[in-house]
Amino acid sequence: GQQLNQSPQSMFIQEGEDVSMNCTSSSIFNTWLWYKQDPGEGPVLLIALYKAGELTSNGRLTAQFGITRKDSFLNISASIPSDVGIYFCAGRLNDMRFGAGTRLTVKP
Amino acid sequence: GAGVSQSPSNKVTEKGKDVELRCDPISGHTALYWYRQSLGQGLEFLIYFQGNSAPDKSGLPSDRFSAERTGGSVSTLTIQRTQQEDSAVYLCASSPRQNTEAFFGQGTRLTVV
Numbered sequence: 001g002q003q004l005n006q007s008p009q010s011m012f013i014q015e016g017e018d019v020s021m022n023c024t025s026s027s028i029f030n031t032w033l034w035y036k037q038d039p040g041e042g043p044v045l046l047i048a049l050y051k052a053g054e055l056t057s058n059g060r061l062t063a064q065f066g067i068t069r070k071d072s073f074l075n076i077s078a079s080i081p082s083d084v085g086i087y088f089c090a091g092r093l094n095d096m097r098f099g100a101g102t103r104l105t106v107k108p
Numbered sequence: 109g110a111g112v113s114q115s116p117s118n119k120v121t122e123k124g125k126d127v128e129l130r131c132d133p134i135s136g137h138t139a140l141y142w143y144r145q146s147l148g149q150g151l152e153f154l155i156y157f158q159g160n161s162a163p164d165k166s167g168l169p170s171d172r173f174s175a176e177r178t179g180g181s182v183s184t185l186t187i188q189r190t191q192q193e194d195s196a197v198y199l200c201a202s203s204p205r206q207n208t209e210a211f212f213g214q215g216t217r218l219t220v221v
Contacts, residue, residue: 030207042112042199042212043151050207088151092207095164096141098151 003027006089006099013079014107021087021102022073029091032065032072037086037101046087047074079106110134112213114200120219121190129185129216133202140183141201141210142175151199157183158206190220 006023013019023032031050035043047058049065049072056063062075072091076083084106089099113132121127133140142154153167157177168174172190177183187194197217203210 031209033209035212042201042214045209045211048209090210092210094158094206095153095156096201096203096210097153098143100150 004089004091004097004099006102008102009100010103010105012105012107015079015081017079019076019079019083019104020073021089022071023089023091023099024071025091026070027091027093028069029093030069031092032063033090033092033096034061034063034072034074035088035090037088039085043088076104079104081106081108112200112202112211114198114213114216116216117214118217118219120221123192123220124189126186126188127190127218129187129198129218131183131185131200131202131213133181133183133200134211135181136204137202138180138205139203139210140177141203142183142185143199143201144169145197145199145215147196154185154198187218190218192220194218195220 004023004025033048034046037043047063052069053067054065060077086101086103088101090096115130140157143151155165155175159180160177172188175185197215199215201210201212
């Protein structure tokens with residue numbers, strides 16, 4: 001089946017720092033999605049990417065759909081305490097598969 | 109409704125009992141997905157529907173798990189003869205069509221005692 005490798009597993013950063021996380025796969029996808037999950041909640045969509053090479057921003061978030069269609073990254077600039085949570089990448093080719101998540105901790 | 113709705117939000121059941129979890133997708137969304145999330149873990153794909161049919165059932169952990177979708181809308185995930193290892197949060201998502209953005213419900217937290 002499709003395997004998504006997400007890294008890093010966890011990050012501990014200082015408020016104001018930038019963050020970068022990525023996902024790679026041996027399979028190609030038509031869509032890459034990035035989600036954030038807070039404790040006790042369902043994942044919330046942050047950014048959707050539909051074309052290889054696409055670079056999309058949403059406020060302090062920037063994500064890119066890799067040119068090979070097998071990878072994607074998410075950057076968060078100038079982190080703030082409410083960025084704390086678990087970030088998941090997801091690749092879509094009919095169904096939707098998820099990476100294992102990156103747990104982000106932001107120290108004030 | 110405005111978003112994906114799942115019910116119940118919490119379910120405690122005794123080992124060996126059957127449970128039924130419900131997902132109401134966003135109106136008009138043709139694709140629907142079920143995932144299982146154990147504590148502190150990622151999202152394990154279970155099954156997805158395109159309309160009423162399920163092209164891929166490979167993620168269902170055992171034959172105790174089944175899912176159906178009727179009228180291209182509501183879906184139910186049924187777990188028969190529940191075991192303690194079935195305890196997890198079961199998440200449902202829907203999307204307008206394949207390969208577009210998908211939106212999640214709040215999940216059903218299942219505890220098997």
